[in-house]
Amino acid sequence: MTKTSTSSTTTVLLAVIAAVAFAAPSAHAITYYVSQSGGDDSWTGRSPDPGSGSDGPWKTLTRASEAKLAPGDRVLLKCGDTWNQELRPTGNGTPDKPIVIGSYGKGKKPLIDREDFKKDLCGIRLADQEGFKIVGVEFARCMTGIYADYSDGCQTKRFIWIEGCDFRDSLLYQHYEDYPRRKIGLGVCFFSHERDKRIVLRDITIKDCTFRRLASGVWTNSPDNFNKKASFVYNFANMTFDGCLFEEGYQWQMGIRGVDGGLVRNCVTHDIGRGFRSFNGVAGAMFFRCRDWLFEDSEWGFVDIGLGSGDGEAFDFEGNCDNMTMRNCLFHDTDGPGFLLCCYASDGHPNKGIRMDNCVLNGKSKRPIGLPRCEIVNTTDWTEATWTNCRFYLSKGEVLMRVMDPEKDKRTAFVDCRVKSLADACGSANLARRAKVSASSQAAGGEASRAVDGDPATAWNAREEGEQWLQIEFARPTAINEFKISEAPSSSIVRYAIECWNPKQTRWVSCFNGRGIGAEFVAPIVENTTTRARLRILRTNKGPAGITEFAAYDDPPGKLHNLDTTPPRDK
Secondary structure: OOOOHHHHHEEEEEEEEHHHOOOOOOOOEEEEEEEOOOOOOOOOOOOOOOOOOOOOEEOHHHHHHHOOOOOOOOOEEOOOEEEEEOOOOOOOOOOOOEEEEEEOOOOOOOOOEOOOOOOOOEEEEOOOOOEEEOOOOEEEEEOOOEEEEOOOOOHHHHEEEOOOEEEEEEEEOOHHHEEEEEOOOOOOOOOOOOOOOOOOEEEEEEEOOOEEEEEEEEEEHHHHHHHHOOOOOOOOOEEEEEOOEOOOOOOOOOEEEEEEEEEEOOOOEEEEEOOOOOOOOOEEEEEOOOOOEEOOOEEEEOOOOOOOOOEEEEEEEEEEEEEEEOOOOOOEEOOOOOEEOOOHHHOOOOOEEEEEEEOOOEOOOOOOOOOOOOOOOOOOOOOOEEEOOOEEEEOOOOOOOEEEHHHHHOOEEEEEEEEEEEEHOOOOOOHHHHHHEEOOOOOOOHHHHHHHOOOOOEEOOOOOOOOEEEEEEEEEEEEEEEEEEOOOOOEEEEEHHHHHEEEOOEEEEEEEEEEEOEEEEEEEEEEEEEEEEEEEEEEOOOOEEEEEEEEEEEEOOOEEOOOOOOOOOOO
């Protein structure tokens, strides 16, 4: 990969994606079928249904692991079936002819459920392998859902693609420095034993996957990446996260170390650290010893400090990161700092080239603990960081930036940034008052229009429980940068999302993900110009949802802040 700029990195990554996304099986490829409910390991595995003689699907993943796979071959698991076994596929594919592990039939995704995440049990395990595409499989109660291990001296491998997979229910935690001797509950892990400065795996894509109730979602690791005094080791390259959701986990849902070049796009990290005591802190994501990454249109929010764990920030550049650009990203509702720039300066190499463009940092925490929460923290060594055209929302007593040494502060610059008191948000005209309103359902006397009438005594009430939506539609494209939501006293919304319609992509895009609303909740977003916005109710504690106010604003951005020093505390 050429390392001249972030844009060149992105171009290479997108080219890789386009070339392999829909790779068709080879003309001579073999498809193997596995059905726990209707298969037999004595059959050929070449047919999805039992036929004459020995024709029909295999029963176990153990049998499927014995197949001699070649480029373009496929191993398909029957939808609706469940296995408590590990799949260890053989062979190697190529980027244009990957070995595919997927599904067949109708119904729920095939499930690999190891039933005991405290044991060292995986769902799928790869060893020094390349050219795999894993699509549409669910993993539950595994210590690690997909584990890819690369030995010391392994020649560079290419292409691992994971798409449309779900990983859940492995809340096992050990101190990270004990890994891999003691593993933790992970969705996906790429581990390199290589101690030389070489790439063992490149071209990694994780797309449209969900990670729920895991200690951590995705890790890249190598032995030296836990040694703060060790030399740099980049063992992985060209890694992409696209459209992934991480929620209800313990800590670092992206724990990324030693990756040369990457992209995070349209990802949401939400509700991390609750009820958890960590030896080394909680964060939505942690990047260490990485370079040439682009983060865009992504969100990190509702990160708790846990049971005295420390940190509690949305995002952490832990150290030794170069040329890292964040664009159109949102950081909000954290117990600790919104953003942590922490540098150990291994090899005398601190964080350099941290660029934040059109990002929003909201410091409102629903759990006041005496820490400034809308803050950027520079710790043990200096970091070169530039914030351009960003908005910062401060609550009373909060500061924008805290440093351990005043000299380090001089290396952080704010260009055309705005600082605003959170108490002053949503002060302009309510755009929803002149919008057309509709809902997925409405109870008698609880029409959708009552959520935009400005009367706190009236409410939209959904007719049914479960997922619901409340939508406002404008006559022309309208800019929005803040929302205000008020919940009816009888309602108990647990999880929700605010979405805006993107006409170019012809789809709804996420603007804000929340947990709980209460009497009033202010949600600043990265400014969006749209004709439609909606509040999606994803989960309620009991009964149908009720909303007394769903308001949208295009507020003045706040006071200009172009200095390299901390602004005064909000009075």
